[in-house]
Amino acid sequence: MTPIQRQIKEIQAGLPAHVRLVAVSKFHPIEALEEAYATGQRIFGESKVQEMTAKYEALPKDIEWHFIGHLQTNKIKYMAPYVALIHGVDSWKLLSEINKQAHKAGRIIPCLLQIHIAQEETKFGFSMDECKQMLDEGLWKDLKNIQIAGVMGMATNTDDLATIQAEFKTLASFFHEMKNRHFKDIPTFKEISMGMSDDYPWAIQAGSTLVRIGSKIFGERHY
Ligand SMILES: *Cc1c(COP(=O)(O)O)cnc(C)c1O
Secondary structure (H helix, E strand, O other), X not given: OOHHHHHHHHHHHHOOOOOEEEEEOOOOXXXXXXXXXXXXXXXXXXXXXXXXXXXXXXXXXXXXXXXXXXXOHHHHHHHOOOOOEEEEEOOHHHHHXXXXXXXXXXXXXXXXXXXXXXXXXXXXXXXXXXXHHHHHHOHHHHOOOEEEEEEEOOOOOOOOHHHHHHHHHHHHHHHHHHHHHHOOOOOOOOEEEOOOOOOHHHHHHOOOOEEEEOHHHHOOOOO
């Protein structure tokens, strides 16, 4: 077993049954993904559309490609034919543009609404109020080629455990509030994407269903 394979096995072994691992392979070469694939890993996360598309073309077609980066509208068309889940949707404009490109590709693309839960100013995402407002307006129901599959968030990059735990709890409560308000009868609204290499145990504790883990599996990234 290679170090990558050992890490994947160890992380997978510790995940509860309802939590799926997104192996964040951004900036790592095809060979690293092949090693992970050989252990049975089938979900990979990428943050650049061009890089993800090149990997999609090179690797087996039973891989689920998750886009986890910040999305530019002019790039959506390149991944619309194959992307399995877009994690970081943080505006109405992006949602409607994804819908348009999904329609052209003849698909329904699952999307997560990114919510700003961290203290840092720089992180992307809807505020909870903005997101609530968008869902209350209800126009998203007319977007027939996207499926809102849940929420995504990133905790503050800090050693303060209490802060991290509070932020994950905030995101989980927001998910449940929106579930009750708008998605009660929609079983596909089910994902809480939270937790990275340094904080995923606490994300799981708070109810994560998708953990996005990169450096703990693949090592340092070389940009
Ligand atoms: C890079 C990235 C990750 C993975 O981060 P690690 O700390 O390497 O596990 C997770 N989520 C998002 C949105 C990322 O951009």
